[in-house]
Amino acid sequence: MPPAVPLAAQQPQARVETARGETSAARSKQIIERLKADPGTPSPILDRHLAIESALTGQPLVTDNEVTLLQDGDATYRAMFAAIESARHHVNMETYILQADEAGQRFADALIAKRREGVVVNLLVDSVGTLETPAEFFDRLRAAGVSVLEYNPINPLQAPAGWDPNQRDHRKLLIVDGRVAVMGGINISAEYSSGSIPRSREEAARRRAKNKEPQRPWRDTDLRIEGPVVAEFQQIFLNTWGEQNGPPISGGDYTPPPPRQPVGRHVVRAIPSTPRDTQSAIYNTLMSSIAHAEEEIFITMAYFVPDVQLLDALCTAARRGVDVELILPRHTDVALVQSAGRSHYGTLLRCGVKLYERREVLLHAKTAVIDGVWSTVGSANLDWRSFVHNQELNAVVLGSGFGDQMRNAFARDRAASEQVSLQAWENRPLGDRLHEWLGRLLAYWL
Helix, strand or coil: CCCHHHHHHCCCCCCCEECCEECCHHHHHHHHHHHHCCCCCCHHHHHHHHHHHHCCCCCCCEEEEEEEEEEHHHHHHHHHHHHHHHCCCEEEEEECCECCCHHHHHHHHHHHHHHHCCCEEEEEEECCCCCCCCHHHHHHHHHCCCEEEEECCCCHHHCCCCCCCCCEECCCEEEECCCEEEEECCCECHHHCCCCCCCCHHHHHHHHHCCCCCCCCEECEEEEEECCCHHHHHHHHHHHHHHCCCCCCCCCCCCCCCCCCCCCCEEEEEEEECCCCCCCHHHHHHHHHHHCCCCEEEEEECCECCCHHHHHHHHHHHHCCCEEEEEEEEECCCHHHHHHHHCCHHHHHHCCCEEEEEEEEEECCEEEEECCCEEEEECCCECHHHHHHEEEEEEEEECHHHHHHHHHHHHHHHHCEEEECHHHHHCCCHHHHHHHHHHHHCHHHC
16 A cells, blocks of 8 residues: 555645635635545545645536436436426537437427527537437427537538547536536437336346347436536536537526535536547546555446556556456447457456456446545546547546445446456457457557
């Protein structure tokens, strides 16, 4: 384990913002002491993670937020529809996939209904992610007055300067009235309508009876966030809209005055990344948190194709006594990506990393919780596409209260997973090894 005092001494004092801007050093200290007063919070560890996070990116640490953990499509869609229904000024929505199925039509109906009430609605969708969505679906939205913008159009004649067909907007973000944001990993598709946890014994029995069918429920994670940090998410959305030459967004103030009283106690950072960044801020903050982990690293990841640096960071942590555990998919919708990730299993298992594969679902979550006090949820996978080719968006939440929720969610997924042993892995079939070799060969382009 790394020595506590020298590590803290190497980092600057953490500074946080409230709704009214950056606080004084004394006020920042008071906020941090309040966080550490939560029962069960390992104060020295939180001190260090706060200080490390303060030094990492240009995005501020913002306090006084309320964060709700949302698991699977049902809970996330309910939160999104409730937020849209509450809109009085604007709805800004950004997504990778928006299908014209039952779920997509429900969202279209909700957005059109708000537009007819006079609410401004701006919708940003990815060109590749909506490739199979009929043009008529978006024509209906435009006819109702919804402003629809396509990110990086496949047709280069329609694209902004610097067109690259491999760049995609993988973010999932909803902002309502500049006060509430819902973000994470969930796309808009009927595939998400069934959650990964059966609501009853009867539903569990029905699922067992349908095991012969290839369709499995999707397991994903999102956040509902209310508070001053929503202004950061809002600015991230507006920046992308402007960079893609979207029509001017008008109709009032998109940054409402902050609430007079704090809506919550969570310290949150919004972290975007784009293909134009020389380094991914999401990647850097995760790598730094792994490097400074003292007790545990719990990662749940849909698509895991680590580079050399990430492999080394995970193995180094495991060798110094940190409990490093990864939950990865047993079933996948992109087999070659899964094989590329599995090609690294031997390295991870031999250095002491524990690997689990989630059964019975299509795992799509992208989350991590480190030392029970540093948590992240977002759209970014641990693969080349997310860190080199995609626009991504994650949130980092600091504190043990939310960390406990994340650890409990990880434990539930682990209980529904099968651990991968080194002995079994070394005895896998030759065909699997060849597919892994091909996946690793193509990893950068997957």
